[in-house]
Amino acid sequence: MNFDSSGIRQQVLERIVPKEDERKEVYALSESLLQSVSKAARKASLKSDINLEGSVAKDTWLSGDADIDIFIRVDADLSRRELETTCLAVAKDAIKGNKAIERFSEHPYIETKIGRSTVNIVPCYNVERGMWKSATDRTPYHTKYMNDNLTKELRNEIRLLKRFMMGSGTYGAEIKVGGFSGMLCETLTLAYRSFEETLRGAASWRNGTIIDVENQFGGDYEEVHDLFEQPLIVIDPIDKARNVAAAVRPERLWEFVSSARAFLKKPTIEFFYPSKKKKISRSQFSVALTQRQTSLLGLWFGDIRAPVDVLWSQIYKTEKSIVNLMHSKGFSVLRSSSFSDERDLNMIVLEVEKQKLPKTIKRLGPPVEKISDSERFLSAHLVAHDTVSGPWIEGDRWAVQKLRRYTNAKNLWDEFLIDGGRNIGVSGLVAESIRKRYRILADQQLGKLLTNREFGEFITKFLDGRPHWLR
Secondary structure (H helix, E strand, C coil), rough: CCCHHCHHHHHHHHHHHCCCCHHHHHHHHHHHHHHHHHHHHHHHHCCEEEEEHHHHHHCCCCCCEEEEEEEEEECCCCHHHHHHHHHHHHHHHHCCCCEEEEECCCCEEEEEEECEEEEEEEEEEEECCCCCHHHHHHHHHHHHHHHCCCCHHHHHHHHHHHHHHHHHCCCCCCCCCCCCCCHHHHHHHHCCHHHHHHHHHCCCCCCCCCCCCCCCCCCHHHHHHCCCCEEEEEEECCCCEEEEECCCHHHHHHHHHHHHHHHHHCCCHCCCCCCCCCCCCCHHHHHHHHCCEEEEEEEEEECCCCHHHHHHHHHHHHHHHHHHHHHHHCCCCEEEEEEEEECCCEEEEECCCCCCCCCCCEEEECCCCCCEEEEEEEEEEEEECCEEEEEEEEECCEEEEEEEECHHHHHHHHHHHCCHHHCCCCCCHHHHHHCCCCEEEHHHHHHHHCCCCHHHHHHHHHHHHHHHHHH
């Protein structure tokens, strides 16, 4: 079935292309915010240009999902500290009466919700192209570039691609998601010239795929691979030294590739608007654990006061540290994931083959023919207190049976988290929270948290494991 002839395209466009009333509302709010920020900047004696940027300025936003990005462009001689403090104070003053949330990219910015729109007020430097002082300095140039190159038709193709990625969970460059940014969607659509052709292109992507829409490298792929190591390389149309896809995590990249292949085989509206899976019940959770005969371990820690991107960065780093600890002590970790309600419930969840290991383990030593290595192995294990059996010769190698130091996963975590876990690589803010209070929850103890809707949805998805497009 062809996507265009399936009727799905028109159904989706009907839902995502903003109608005239919504456009008027969003652009009126944008104009009001521009005036408010300009007034607050004058009040603070901040010399700046205040501009509308991002998807609203480029007309690539989706109905019901308008992100209004107001940029405060300041002189290049303003210090980074002033950029962060003065501009944030201006932003907060401009939206007085609304809740200001501090977000963090390369530097802080302010986010708020007004009506149905998310508003971001972002500081950047007013610099010449290529003379960047901060990552956000490129944004005004991106806006101009896209407005110069996008047609009305291409804007709708971009909207389709964004909605498709939202459906597959691969849209969003924030650290929590690690997916495709709006700018990346726009650049890909510009390169392939349509939503469907972008999917066809993605379906055959390989590690190291290069997309250079402006042909800035003249086809010199060797130079590109010298500069960038990511599996997908999309050259920024206004800055050849930047990969627009650098922040895309491998999982998100290949999830998009997989969902593109599945859609091209059998397009359905489910790819854009997947049905919500019913949350698992306590009894179903118990049955799932019994069937798997594995164990779930959760590390709970409390509130972390930090911008959301910093929070997720710290959580993901901690998850990796915990997994590495488990592997290093002989525990088999099947999968891991992290959850946060971005308030006071933070959880790292591991599925392990066993919570408790046998008291002994066999270790292979060097080949007997290697004299020095054999002497060292024998010296270390022959009379060691934790040697249970051996050493003996197995085939051409030495072997020995040893007592394990750690046989219980919960005890292992307790020992290494007593100081917050900094010695095993736990992130600073997470370690601080753990030092105050943490809990290790196993199996049915995790089931008790299913009453929390968000956590219940997370565990349901974790246990299921399968992306919706494979159903």
